[in-house]
Amino acid sequence: MAAPAERSRENPRRELLNVAIDCFAKYGYAATSIDRIAKAAGVTKGALYYHFKDKEELLLESVKHRLGQFERRVVQEVAPITDPAESIRTLGRICHQHATKSNHRRLIVTLMVEALDTYPALERVFRDMMRRFRAFVAQLIEQGKQRGDFRSDVDSQLAAGMFAGAVMGLEIQYYQDPASFDLRRALEESCEQFLGWLGRQAPRARWKQRRN
Amino acid sequence: MAAPAERSRENPRRELLNVAIDCFAKYGYAATSIDRIAKAAGVTKGALYYHFKDKEELLLESVKHRLGQFERRVVQEVAPITDPAESIRTLGRICHQHATKSNHRRLIVTLMVEALDTYPALERVFRDMMRRFRAFVAQLIEQGKQRGDFRSDVDSQLAAGMFAGAVMGLEIQYYQDPASFDLRRALEESCEQFLGWLGRQAPRARWKQRRN
DNA sequence: AAGAACATACTAAACGTTCAGTATGGCCGC
DNA sequence: GCGGCCATACTGAACGTTTAGTATGTTCTT
Numbered sequence: 001m002a003a004p005a006e007r008s009r010e011n012p013r014r015e016l017l018n019v020a021i022d023c024f025a026k027y028g029y030a031a032t033s034i035d036r037i038a039k040a041a042g043v044t045k046g047a048l049y050y051h052f053k054d055k056e057e058l059l060l061e062s063v064k065h066r067l068g069q070f071e072r073r074v075v076q077e078v079a080p081i082t083d084p085a086e087s088i089r090t091l092g093r094i095c096h097q098h099a100t101k102s103n104h105r106r107l108i109v110t111l112m113v114e115a116l117d118t119y120p121a122l123e124r125v126f127r128d129m130m131r132r133f134r135a136f137v138a139q140l141i142e143q144g145k146q147r148g149d150f151r152s153d154v155d156s157q158l159a160a161g162m163f164a165g166a167v168m169g170l171e172i173q174y175y176q177d178p179a180s181f182d183l184r185r186a187l188e189e190s191c192e193q194f195l196g197w198l199g200r201q202a203p204r205a206r207w208k209q210r211r212n
Numbered sequence: 213m214a215a216p217a218e219r220s221r222e223n224p225r226r227e228l229l230n231v232a233i234d235c236f237a238k239y240g241y242a243a244t245s246i247d248r249i250a251k252a253a254g255v256t257k258g259a260l261y262y263h264f265k266d267k268e269e270l271l272l273e274s275v276k277h278r279l280g281q282f283e284r285r286v287v288q289e290v291a292p293i294t295d296p297a298e299s300i301r302t303l304g305r306i307c308h309q310h311a312t313k314s315n316h317r318r319l320i321v322t323l324m325v326e327a328l329d330t331y332p333a334l335e336r337v338f339r340d341m342m343r344r345f346r347a348f349v350a351q352l353i354e355q356g357k358q359r360g361d362f363r364s365d366v367d368s369q370l371a372a373g374m375f376a377g378a379v380m381g382l383e384i385q386y387y388q389d390p391a392s393f394d395l396r397r398a399l400e401e402s403c404e405q406f407l408g409w410l411g412r413q414a415p416r417a418r419w420k421q422r423r424n
Numbered sequence: 425a426a427g428a429a430c431a432t433a434c435t436a437a438a439c440g441t442t443c444a445g446t447a448t449g450g451c452c453g454c
Numbered sequence: 455g456c457g458g459c460c461a462t463a464c465t466g467a468a469c470g471t472t473t474a475g476t477a478t479g480t481t482c483t484t
Contacts (some may be wrong), residue, residue, distance in 0.1 A: 030242035031330045041226030113325040118243045127389050162402050177339050190374050196404040
């Protein structure tokens with residue numbers, strides 16, 4: 001047997017989960033049939049049901065796996081940084097990596113939208129995740145305020161939501177049109193825009209001497 | 213006839229399309245069965261297949277309807293405005309309205325994500341739409357540059373993508389967690405952040421005298 | 425009475441899930 | 455070193471359900 005065979009035979013469950021993650025990230029939940037995962041893994045449906053209770057278990061484990069990896073990575077990379085602005089930039093870079101070099105972010109974004117009003121369990125997982133994410137960013141912003149780096153008149157929670165939104169929206173445009181959308185530059189500039197906004201003086205009574 | 217019956221009996225096709233739009237916007241394409249639309253409309257499948265060829269025709273008409281309305285509304289409201297900054301703000305307000313008072317934006321965002329690598333026809337529709345949207349915003353930014361309102365050292369196309377991304381990302385967070393996410397404020401602040409960024413002097417060599 | 429506007433009843437395919445059976449590899453007494 | 459013994463890791467077929475789509479019957483309108 002020349003071996004078109006398959007991957008490392010040790011821990012086949014993990015192997016199947018990886019294939020499932022790829023499928024869910026690319027096609028979403030509904031459009032990923034058990035057969036599709038099986039075919040992609042070079043096995044039959046039975047193999048999947050040997051290792052997993054049902055399709056939902058596959059899904060939830062996929063999500064928890066990628067979500068956990070992403071969040072651990074964020075905490076681990078941001079924790080040692082003392083400058084909040086640099087923390088924000090690092091966050092942007094991690095998201096970029098996990099949106100291009102791996103499919104962490106794509107899995108999250110895709111399933112998060114699909115879950116809306118459709119898969120309550122998933123919906124809760126992602127809602128909680130987003131709340132954690134916003135709380136994490138908000139705390140970074142609070143640090144920046146206390147250091148005097150950031151304006152004190154911004155709502156940290158709101159600002160965190162704005163950051164999270166920018167990242168997600170850019171990612172979606174990239175997934176949808178990678179040929180004509182430069183995710184790296186967009187994310188970098190968005191970070192700088194965000195930091196510039198946080199760093200400026202309270203911008204009241206701007207635009208006084210307007211031309212029109 | 214006292215008539216608890218149903219909506220305006222005139223143009224039942226339009227009626228059914230409206231119901232379909234609501235379902236697609238809320239549940240997406242795959243999770244919306246023909247029976248679900250029929251039940252929501254108070255009819256049976258027969259009625260739907262009498263007026264529409266198949267599910268895909270229903271979908272494409274739904275999308276084109278809402279997309280057309282949205283784009284016409286944008287052009288119509290923005291056209292008479294001479295100040296590009298005010299145009300951007302208006303764009304933000306329209307998106308807010310179409311994300312909260314109606315389901316235009318939700319339909320677009322939901323189906324756009326679901327279509328990724330799954331429904332090629334839909335994918336094209338949305339990819340083209342996003343390109344038009346970015347081109348439209350980019351042109352507003354160009355105007356601002358020529359008026360001297362905006363910095364000339366930003367890539368208009370890139371900036372347009374950043375704006376589009378911010379809007380989408382905020383909307384998703386709102387759909388997912390309306391109780392704890394204030395879309396109006398987030399959109400307003402994001403517009404101001406964006407305009408502030410466009411309006412400032414070229415921000416080179418900032419952060420020279422840093423504390424840390 | 426005839427056609428438009430449906431409802432009802434059905435077909436066919438896809439899909440998730442179950443299950444009986446099989447191949448393979450390690451282990452253990454002998 | 456070999457045959458029984460068992461666990462792991464599957465295969466392949468079948469079942470029940472869901473769902474898009476169709477065929478045909480029914481009612482209302484004019």
